[in-house]
Amino acid sequence: MFKFLKKYSAVIKMTWIQTLEYRANLYVGLFSILSGIFIEYLIWKQIFVARGTELIRGFTLNELVAFIFLSMIVGQLKSSWVTSIEMIDAIRSGGLNKYLIRPISFYTYHLMMFIGQNSLFYMAYFTLIAAFPFIFPGLAFTTNFQVFGFLAALFLAVYLSYNMYYIMVCISFWFHEVRALVIAYNIANIILSGQIIPLRFFPEMYLKIIAFTPLPFLVDFPVSIATGQLPTDMWASKFFLGFCWCLITWGIGKTLYYFGIKQYGGYGA
Amino acid sequence: MVRRYLNLWGSFFANSLTRDMEYKANLIGGIIVDIIFYSVQYFFFSIIYSYVDTLGSFTREDVMVFLIITFISDTVYMFLFSGNLFPLNRLVVQGDLDFMLLKPINSQFLVSFRYVKSYAIFSLVILVLMLLRQSSLHSADIGLMNYLYFSISFFCGLVIWYSLDFLIACLTFWFKNFTVGGWLSHELLKFSSRPDSIYTGITRKILFSLVPMALVSSVPARMLLYGLNVKLLMFQITISLSFVIMTFWVWKRGLLRYESASS
Amino acid sequence: MSIHIQNISKSFTSFKREAGLKGAFQSFINRKYETFHALQNINLDVDSGEIVGILGENGAGKTTLIKLMVGLLYPTDGSIHIDGYTPWKRKNEFLKQISVVMGQKNQLWWDIPASESFLLNQKIYEIPQAEYKKTLEELVQLLNVEDKLNVQVRRLSLGERMKMEIIAALLHKPKFILLDEPTIGLDVISQSKIREFIKFYNEEHNSTFLLTSHYMNDIQALCDRVFVIHKGHGLYDGNFNALVNKIKPQKKLIFEFPHAPAEDMIVSLQQEFEFNLIRNVVTAELPDKQLTKLLGSLFKLDDPVTFSVEELPVEDTMRTFFSNPEKFL
Numbered sequence: 001m002f003k004f005l006k007k008y009s010a011v012i013k014m015t016w017i018q019t020l021e022y023r024a025n026l027y028v029g030l031f032s033i034l035s036g037i038f039i040e041y042l043i044w045k046q047i048f049v050a051r052g053t054e055l056i057r058g059f060t061l062n063e064l065v066a067f068i069f070l071s072m073i074v075g076q077l078k079s080s081w082v083t084s085i086e087m088i089d090a091i092r093s094g095g096l097n098k099y100l101i102r103p104i105s106f107y108t109y110h111l112m113m114f115i116g117q118n119s120l121f122y123m124a125y126f127t128l129i130a131a132f133p134f135i136f137p138g139l140a141f142t143t144n145f146q147v148f149g150f151l152a153a154l155f156l157a158v159y160l161s162y163n164m165y166y167i168m169v170c171i172s173f174w175f176h177e178v179r180a181l182v183i184a185y186n187i188a189n190i191i192l193s194g195q196i197i198p199l200r201f202f203p204e205m206y207l208k209i210i211a212f213t214p215l216p217f218l219v220d221f222p223v224s225i226a227t228g229q230l231p232t233d234m235w236a237s238k239f240f241l242g243f244c245w246c247l248i249t250w251g252i253g254k255t256l257y258y259f260g261i262k263q264y265g266g267y268g269a
Numbered sequence: 270m271v272r273r274y275l276n277l278w279g280s281f282f283a284n285s286l287t288r289d290m291e292y293k294a295n296l297i298g299g300i301i302v303d304i305i306f307y308s309v310q311y312f313f314f315s316i317i318y319s320y321v322d323t324l325g326s327f328t329r330e331d332v333m334v335f336l337i338i339t340f341i342s343d344t345v346y347m348f349l350f351s352g353n354l355f356p357l358n359r360l361v362v363q364g365d366l367d368f369m370l371l372k373p374i375n376s377q378f379l380v381s382f383r384y385v386k387s388y389a390i391f392s393l394v395i396l397v398l399m400l401l402r403q404s405s406l407h408s409a410d411i412g413l414m415n416y417l418y419f420s421i422s423f424f425c426g427l428v429i430w431y432s433l434d435f436l437i438a439c440l441t442f443w444f445k446n447f448t449v450g451g452w453l454s455h456e457l458l459k460f461s462s463r464p465d466s467i468y469t470g471i472t473r474k475i476l477f478s479l480v481p482m483a484l485v486s487s488v489p490a491r492m493l494l495y496g497l498n499v500k501l502l503m504f505q506i507t508i509s510l511s512f513v514i515m516t517f518w519v520w521k522r523g524l525l526r527y528e529s530a531s532s
Numbered sequence: 533m534s535i536h537i538q539n540i541s542k543s544f545t546s547f548k549r550e551a552g553l554k555g556a557f558q559s560f561i562n563r564k565y566e567t568f569h570a571l572q573n574i575n576l577d578v579d580s581g582e583i584v585g586i587l588g589e590n591g592a593g594k595t596t597l598i599k600l601m602v603g604l605l606y607p608t609d610g611s612i613h614i615d616g617y618t619p620w621k622r623k624n625e626f627l628k629q630i631s632v633v634m635g636q637k638n639q640l641w642w643d644i645p646a647s648e649s650f651l652l653n654q655k656i657y658e659i660p661q662a663e664y665k666k667t668l669e670e671l672v673q674l675l676n677v678e679d680k681l682n683v684q685v686r687r688l689s690l691g692e693r694m695k696m697e698i699i700a701a702l703l704h705k706p707k708f709i710l711l712d713e714p715t716i717g718l719d720v721i722s723q724s725k726i727r728e729f730i731k732f733y734n735e736e737h738n739s740t741f742l743l744t745s746h747y748m749n750d751i752q753a754l755c756d757r758v759f760v761i762h763k764g765h766g767l768y769d770g771n772f773n774a775l776v777n778k779i780k781p782q783k784k785l786i787f788e789f790p791h792a793p794a795e796d797m798i799v800s801l802q803q804e805f806e807f808n809l810i811r812n813v814v815t816a817e818l819p820d821k822q823l824t825k826l827l828g829s830l831f832k833l834d835d836p837v838t839f840s841v842e843e844l845p846v847e848d849t850m851r852t853f854f855s856n857p858e859k860f861l
Contacts, residue, residue, distance in 0.1 A: 024444065024447065024448075024449045025448075025449050025452075027449075028449045028452050028453045028456060031453070031456055032452075032456045035456060035459060035460070036456075036459065038472075039459060039460065039463055039467070042463075042467040042468060042469075042472075043317060043324065043463065043467050046321070046324055046325065046466075046467055047317070047320050047321040047324075050321045050322070050323065051320065051321060056320060176294045177294035177295060177297070177298040179298065180295075180297075180298025180299065180301055180302050181298075181301075183302050184301055184302045184305040187302065187305050187306050187309055188305050188308075188309055190309065191309045191312055191313055192309075196313065197313065197316055197317075201316060201320070202316060203316075203319070273658075276655060277655050277656065280651065280652045280655050281652070283648070284641060284644060284648055284649070284652060287643075287644045287645075287648055288641065288643040288644050291643055291644075291684075292643075364637070365637060367599070367604050367632070367634075367637070368632075368637070368639040370603075370604055370622065371602060371603075371604070371627060371630070371631075371632055372627065372656050372657075373624040373625075373627035373628045373656065373657060373658075374624070374656055376622075525606060527604075
């Protein structure tokens, strides 16, 4: 176990060096979140004014903005599409060989790389989140319980999301243009998992459908915990369900990889 | 002169088409991504408008027209520039810009138009048909002149977007390894994909001048829906002209800084 | 085209950073810049129709010099005139008369046949149709790639791709051509084909060539004159063979006796000349004059079974040279 940690922490460290060089990424990432929440705020402010109500679906404007703000952060942290594209390219061009001939796992290596590349974002966003009780007093992280619940749920979301991307990556053993699928999924995910509009604002019909998918766990779950929208007595069952989704997606990914690697031509060498 | 450059662009297009035909999967993938992107935007607004009837002056049916216009400008942009401006960073870092500078034609033209995403033309045709249909369904009377003003305004919007994106891409001359250019301009573009009526106060002023994203899609939509607004159109033309001139200047300055990767 | 380079200097600033995470952090917070003098006070004149080789180690400044000459870089100091043009103004009339081929980079589109890229070049350089056709036919024939014109570039071999790059570069009949490592990575036969072509083209069109190459055989075959750059300074400008002679005037002698020669004779000869004797074979590396003398003495001892006099491999000679260029000049 210790050896395992040592090996893959080296991967994370390596990506830090890279990340620090590309500090512009951080600035743009922050800009993305801040400008995004600003636009959402403007839209919802108009809606609240036009309707003349205090509450929409149980949210006040401030609660809603806090909710969307957190959703955007979680949404950005969980999205590993860049890593996925690199993985697909490795499979398509023969770069996978590099992993096959070394005592290192394709799956774990890229998971660590993804986390490492995002580490600067984690630091920046956690600083933002730490300021949350002051920016939006009483709207999120009101108890320690919520803080730890959020962290656990965020971890689950990142891992689950990575597994889902991994499944798509493995499909590229059989099909050429999976890249488009990843990009399409990433775009669709922005709205479908509730990154810019909370899921409970969606039509009933849609909510019923996605209840059978892992989508609600990607963004809505951690944010609902942080903002106290999810009653504490439901946490256990939700966490259990999320954990099941992790297992299922992990299993599918492993199986696809197992069969895919037999298909693999080792092109290019 | 103009003919020569149009002719050259024709060659670029022919080359790109020859290449894109080779990769059919790419082509289909690109169209799928487009469709998903459009659907997501549509879905977003249909949720918003299930809670409200108008956003400022934009009613639900206005926003549908507006949406299609944002799609069209997005697609035209994709078609002409997306294959050229994002990769500028790579050209600079790897020193491949050299070849482009050694050609006896305007280098900014070559860099901006070299690769055409030829498949976008399919989406473009469909979107234009959709726009025609949507605007004929619209309750306001949209006359031929509206289309004319719209076209002028749309062209200016495109020029503005090109210029902004080009300016961002040019930052690579000053910051080596400026890989975030594409992302940054995408984030700026967000401002143009929401109707301008949501912006108020200082934000509105900025989006109409310094970072004129409101002029990209919202203003053309206004021309089409609400008819000519001379002051606005003149303003838009002035802004787009000044931005284009700025690109000429920045490109020149950038080249001065350009040092090939393998010095 | 004639080239007139006067007191050219070029320096770059780059930021430096130490290795590792610590270095990354430091440069994240505070970047340190340093100046690097790529070229200092270079002077060079080239006449129309010459082929001049530019020699130097990696990082000596060869590519910088080339880029200055075609106007890709602005000099820090000095002037360059090429038939009256200043390269970095990049006037279209100037650009239409020059061409650059870089062995490590390609300007042809990867995914389409070379012929399509040629057509694009025709438009860019505004080559009249008749002239374009004639030039293309001639080049294609000379380089023997008639059947490869309509094959996607990515399917061509490295040698074929290089030939296509050369065609693309010559379609507009440039008067000044810069070849940066044109034969890099090619096999020996392709290398010599490209050499032959360059020689022929130069004689036929009287165009000026500047050439850099790591293969000294390229230089020896093509360039009478070389310009050596070392650490950004011009170190030598003149005849290549004269340079080689200066570095290592020696030739190699192998002389085989039918029987082992008498030892006392050898010992006395060894006082005069430097050579080795293993069994009955004498080997020596000596300058021309001494070598002739030694050969005469050896013949006096006995008639050889075989003997030979060879030039030393120019590749080795130049390696010796670059290990410490100042020593030889």
